[in-house]
Every structure is written in C-alpha cells, then in structure tokens.
Amino acid sequence: MNEAASTLEGWYALHDFRSINWTAWKSADDEERAMALDELQEFFKEWSEVESAKQGSTAVYGIVGQKADFVLMHLRETLEELNAVETAFNKTLFARFTTKAYSYVSVVELSNYLAGEGGGDPMENPHVVARLKPILPKTKYICFYPMNKKRDLSDNWYxxxxxxxxxxxxxxxxxxxxxxxxxxxxxxxxxxxDDWEWGVTLFADDALQFKKLVYEMRFDEVSARFGEFGSFFVGPLLTPESFDDMLKV
Ligand code: VOV
Structure with a gap:
C-alpha cells in the first residue's frame, strides 16, 4: 500500500449556508422583525465571546448569487459544539425566515507533505496550534469551494x-x-x-485575488491533473451592523 500523508487536525468546521425568505421577512410585522433582529445580534455577541475565549471562531459573510444569501462559518473544538451552535441558530425566530441552502462539515487540517523534520509534539508548537485552531480572518471577502483529488485509472493521486x-x-x-x-x-x-475530500476557504480584502490565485493554480500540476472542484461561493463580510442593514425593509 502507498504511504498516506499524515495529518494533524484542529477545530471542526461547519459552513452553514442560508437563504433569506424575503417574502416571509417582509410580511412579518415590525415587532416580530425587531425580536428576530435582537436575537440575531445576541448570537453575534455570543460568537464573539467564544472567539475572545479562544474556544472557537465564527465568520459571517454574505453570498453573491442565487446559491445562498449568507454563510455562517463556525469553528469549534468538538462536533457536539458545532451541532449545538447550528441547533441554537435553528431555534431562533430569525432562522424561521431562512431556508437551508447548503452545508459543509470538515476539520481544519495540516498535512506533513512540507513539514520540517523537527521532532517533538507538534501540538506543543504554538505556530502549528495557531494554524489548526485559527481565529477566522474578517477580511472583506470570503471564497469557499469543496474539492477532491482525482482517482481515475490514469491520474490517481492516491x-x-x-x-x-x-x-x-x-x-x-x-x-x-x-x-x-x-x-x-x-x-x-x-x-x-462530507461529500468532497477538502473544503477550501479563502479570505482576501480584494476579491479579484481569489480569481488570480485559483486561475494560477489551475496550471499547477496538482490542480491541473488531480483537482476536481465543487460549487464556488463568494461574498462580502457581514458585520452585526451590515447584517442589520441588509435586513432593513
Ligand atoms: C493562499 C495560498 C495557499 C497556500 C500558501 C497553500 C499552501 C499549502 C501547503 C503548504 C499545503 C501542504 C501542507 C498543508 O498545509 O497541509 C497545502 C495543502 C493543500 N492545499 Fe493549499 N495553499 C494555498 C491555497 C490553496 C488553494 C487555492 C487550494 C485549492 C486548489 C485549487 O486549485 O483551487 C488549495 C488546496 C489545498 C489542499 C486540498 C491541500 C491538502 C492536500 C493534501 O493532499 O493533503 N490550497 N496548501
């Protein structure tokens, strides 16, 4: 058998893509909308407290196009915690005005392909731990897509x-x-x-850099010969304030 790359795992990840049911949102009364918004702002606060305590991280981005309206990207220590944030959101009044568009479950991963030979427990290395349990950047834009490494007869990565x-x-x-x-x-x-082998999440302040990077990588052998890609999701950062603005009717 071929040698598998060894991997280190960190926080579990949930990309929770939602669409807004604008018809229901616009026909709700002012009081109901205000309650839903308050609850949503509470969640933003809770997520940022988890982040300050370094027990996980959450980033919220709008999604451009019809695949979804926004994504909640959560990183948490355990699958149970991920499940709990998802369920808590589902129980909110605001969630009643959303529909589930797509989701992706994965775990932050580092492989040993390019790791140095330095001995010792990598989990004692603060640089490694910071990469496995990262505070999600709050750059202007996010880009997410799932991918596989090909297993065809002629081109089989494995x-x-x-x-x-x-x-x-x-x-x-x-x-x-x-x-x-x-x-x-x-x-x-x-x-x-989940349905693909990796999730790729990119963060940038200039969305064009996603296109340039992904395009350049298409010419690199590992992507050119072995990359298979799912749907791409791209969009701008949503802060508690800009989420509120987006929901104004
Ligand atoms: C921002 C740029 C960037 C940088 C610096 C970077 C570097 C690295 C390094 C050093 C390593 C290996 C060690 C590790 O860290 O695991 C990886 C690993 C990986 N990558 Fe990467 N990648 C980038 C960016 C980057 C992109 C844009 C993609 C999508 C490919 C494309 O064509 O659309 C990608 C994919 C991956 C994957 C799926 C893996 C795991 C492959 C496996 O078989 O295990 N990656 N990647």
Missing part, C-alpha cells in the same frame, strides 16, 4: 508515491506563498465527513 506527491505539493505551496498578504487559506479535511 496511487502516487509520497515523494511524487510531496514534490507537487511543494510547487503548490510556492504558488500559494506568492499570495502571502493577499489571500489567506484555511484547508479543512472532509474525508468521512
């Missing part, structure tokens, strides 16, 4: 030996690094958890 995969990942990493300061990536593994 049949390549470790050295070949490592070389390709090195080239991938070099392209990625040239976007330092422009795009921040959080790779989450979802084998056994």
């Amino acid at each position: 049949m390549l030996d470790m050295e070949e995969r490592r070389n390709m990942m090195r080239s991938h990493g070099l392209i990625g690094r040239s976007y330092a300061g422009k795009v921040k990536q959080i790779i989450t593994g979802s084998v056994g958890f």
Whole structure:
C-alpha cells in the first residue's frame, strides 16, 4: 500500500449556508422583525465571546448569487459544539425566515507533505496550534469551494508515491506563498465527513485575488491533473451592523 500523508487536525468546521425568505421577512410585522433582529445580534455577541475565549471562531459573510444569501462559518473544538451552535441558530425566530441552502462539515487540517523534520509534539508548537485552531480572518471577502483529488485509472493521486506527491505539493505551496498578504487559506479535511475530500476557504480584502490565485493554480500540476472542484461561493463580510442593514425593509 502507498504511504498516506499524515495529518494533524484542529477545530471542526461547519459552513452553514442560508437563504433569506424575503417574502416571509417582509410580511412579518415590525415587532416580530425587531425580536428576530435582537436575537440575531445576541448570537453575534455570543460568537464573539467564544472567539475572545479562544474556544472557537465564527465568520459571517454574505453570498453573491442565487446559491445562498449568507454563510455562517463556525469553528469549534468538538462536533457536539458545532451541532449545538447550528441547533441554537435553528431555534431562533430569525432562522424561521431562512431556508437551508447548503452545508459543509470538515476539520481544519495540516498535512506533513512540507513539514520540517523537527521532532517533538507538534501540538506543543504554538505556530502549528495557531494554524489548526485559527481565529477566522474578517477580511472583506470570503471564497469557499469543496474539492477532491482525482482517482481515475490514469491520474490517481492516491496511487502516487509520497515523494511524487510531496514534490507537487511543494510547487503548490510556492504558488500559494506568492499570495502571502493577499489571500489567506484555511484547508479543512472532509474525508468521512462530507461529500468532497477538502473544503477550501479563502479570505482576501480584494476579491479579484481569489480569481488570480485559483486561475494560477489551475496550471499547477496538482490542480491541473488531480483537482476536481465543487460549487464556488463568494461574498462580502457581514458585520452585526451590515447584517442589520441588509435586513432593513
Ligand atoms: C493562499 C495560498 C495557499 C497556500 C500558501 C497553500 C499552501 C499549502 C501547503 C503548504 C499545503 C501542504 C501542507 C498543508 O498545509 O497541509 C497545502 C495543502 C493543500 N492545499 Fe493549499 N495553499 C494555498 C491555497 C490553496 C488553494 C487555492 C487550494 C485549492 C486548489 C485549487 O486549485 O483551487 C488549495 C488546496 C489545498 C489542499 C486540498 C491541500 C491538502 C492536500 C493534501 O493532499 O493533503 N490550497 N496548501
């Protein structure tokens, strides 16, 4: 059998995509809407307290296009906690005005393809822990898509030996690094958890950098030969204030 890359896992991730039922929202009375908004603002507060206590992280972004209206991206220590934030949101009055558009369950992952040989417990290394349990950036834009590495007869990632995969990942990493300061990536593994093998979540202050990075990577062997991609979701940051503005009728 081929050598599997070894992976380190951090916080569990839920990308919870919702659409707003504008007809129901607009026909609700003022009091009901005000209560729903108050409850929503409470949630924003709770999520930011969890983040301050470094027990997880949440980012809220609008989604452009018809696939969804917004995404709640939650990172939490356990699947139980993720499930609990999801359920708590479902119980809110505001959630009654939303429909479930898409969701993705995964866990923040680092592989050893490019890891140094430095011994010791990686979970004692604060740089590693910061990458596995990241506070989600609150950049102007998010881009999310799920992906696989191909398993065709001629191009099967999982049949390549470790050295070949490592070389390709090195080239991938070099392209990625040239976007330092422009795009921040959080790779989450979802084998056994969801329909694709990884979730790719990108953060940037200039949305065009998503296009440039993803396009450049298409020419890199690991993406050109082995990348298979799901639907892309892109949109702007929603703060408690801009969420409120979006919901004004
Ligand atoms: C912002 C840029 C950026 C940077 C710096 C970067 C670097 C790195 C490094 C160093 C490593 C390997 C070690 C680790 O950290 O795991 C990875 C790993 C990975 N990547 Fe990446 N990636 C980026 C960006 C980036 C993008 C845009 C994509 C989507 C590909 C595309 O064509 O649309 C991607 C995918 C992945 C995946 C699926 C993995 C896991 C593959 C596996 O088989 O295990 N990635 N990635």
